[in-house]
Amino acid sequence: MNQxxxxxxxxxxxxxxxxxxxxSKRPVANCDACRVATDHDxxxxxxxxxxxxxxxxxxPARVTANVDAVPRGQLAVRTGAVSGxxxxxxxxxxxxxxxxxxxxxxxxLPRTLRVVTGSGGQHLYYAHPGQHVPSxxxxxxxxxxxxxxxxxxxxxxxxxxxxGLPYRWATVNGSAVSxxxxxxxxxxxxxxxxxxxxxxxSSTTTxxxxxxxxxxxxxxxxxxxVRRAAKGKRRATLYGxxxxxxxxxxxxAIDQADAVTALTFVGHQAxxxxxxxxxxxxxxxxxxxxxx
Numbered sequence: 501m502n503q504x505x506x507x508x509x510x511x512x513x514x515x516x517x518x519x520x521x522x523x524s525k526r527p528v529a530n531c532d533a534c535r536v537a538t539d540h541d542x543x544x545x546x547x548x549x550x551x552x553x554x555x556x557x558x559x560p561a562r563v564t565a566n567v568d569a570v571p572r573g574q575l576a577v578r579t580g581a582v583s584g585x586x587x588x589x590x591x592x593x594x595x596x597x598x599x600x601x602x603x604x605x606x607x608x609l610p611r612t613l614r615v616v617t618g619s620g621g622q623h624l625y626y627a628h629p630g631q632h633v634p635s636x637x638x639x640x641x642x643x644x645x646x647x648x649x650x651x652x653x654x655x656x657x658x659x660x661x662x663x664g665l666p667y668r669w670a671t672v673n674g675s676a677v678s679x680x681x682x683x684x685x686x687x688x689x690x691x692x693x694x695x696x697x698x699x700x701x702s703s704t705t706t707x708x709x710x711x712x713x714x715x716x717x718x719x720x721x722x723x724x725x726v727r728r729a730a731k732g733k734r735r736a737t738l739y740g741x742x743x744x745x746x747x748x749x750x751x752x753a754i755d756q757a758d759a760v761t762a763l764t765f766v767g768h769q770a771x772x773x774x775x776x777x778x779x780x781x782x783x784x785x786x787x788x789x790x791x792x
Contacts, residue, residue: 503657504575505567511655512563516585517556517578518655520549520570525654525661527552528570541736553578553652574658579635580649581628586680586688587653588624588638589645596621596643603641608687612678614670615653618660622670623653626680633688634773646688650773715753719745723766734770735780738763742784749790756790 511518522528528549534540542554548562549555549569556578557563567575579585588609590596600622603609615623628648635651638644647653654660656667669675680688712718722741729737742763748754760781767777785791 505564507655507657508563508567508575509560511575511577512558512560515558516583517553517558518563518566519553519556519576519578519652520566520573521576521654522570522573523661525574528555528573541733543732543735556582556652574661575655576652576658577655579628579647579651579653580633581630582649584628585648585677586626586628586633587647587651588626589647589653590622590624591619591643591645592621593619594643599638599641599644603644603684603687606683608681608684610678610681613675615656616668616670617654618658618663618665618667623647623667625677626684627677629680629685631685631689632771633685634690636690638687639690641687648688650776712748712751712753715748719748719754719762723762726766726770729770734772735776738767738770738772738777738780739784741766742781743788744784746785746788746790749785750788 508518520528530550531547534545534547534550542550542552545554547555548565553576555566556576557566577583577585579587590600600609609624610626613625615625617623633646633648635647635649636645638646654667656669658667659665660667722744726734726738726741745754745759745763749756749759763781764777767780772780
């Protein structure tokens with residue numbers, strides 16, 4: 501545990517927000533209050549170990565408390581713009597070694613800070629490019645995952661949950677985190693989602709109902725709230741908009757499929773991942789008694 505705490509404080513000293521996972525490499529279970537909350541923003545919760553990477557911190561006292569709370573867990577760092585890190589995760593069990601060789605031969609993987617994982621894989625640490633990069637498999641590169649916004653990786657000297665072997669820093673390349681070349685950034689970004697030319701509000705909200713006399717204006721207000729939401733509040737705002745639009749669906753003011761399309765569109769405008777968008781819409785519709 502002393503080794504984990506030392507590593508956690510060292511990472512925090514670099515400005516990396518860290519947190520503790522359970523021994524199985526999964527986030528620690530939420531407390532009872534967070535489990536039952538239906539309108540709850542994980543980013544502003546403040547509980548010590550709830551909501552996975554949202555519990556990550558670079559403040560020494562909080563880091564120490566987090567480690568103390570999960571003494572047998574694994575240490576992890578939150579990736580993405582919040583830490584300034586993007587990690588290329590190489591899994592040899594699923595073809596990652598060959599894919600990594602291909603990337604090296606194409607000049608896409610500059611030397612950088614590197615970790616050898618407890619399963620024999622590798623984590624290559626790069627500076628986050630500053631634009632939203634969702635955590636996802638790298639398209640066309642079997643065994644390569646991108647850990648960036650919305651992700652995390654295990655840090656040394658944690659023990660792998662299956663092999664019992666430690667994660668370790670590979671010091672041969674030094675401790676510098678390299679910048680990503682433009683071609684690597686392009687490999688990490690998802691294809692642009694197909695977007696309608698407009699949010700499709702005028703053709704789907706022309707039927708007043710349930711006391712809603714101006715459904716187009718009401719829908720526009722919900723969507724504009726998401727567009728204007730501050731970073732860190734966009735997911736909660738999208739959830740709130742979904743509840744409002746769900747009430748419009750219940751009133752017969754907008755078709756449900758068109759409502760989901762409009763919310764998905766504005767979610768992408770607010771730089772939310774597909775997973776975050778689906779969760780916000782499903783949660784908002786569910787809490788208004790409508791199956792998404």
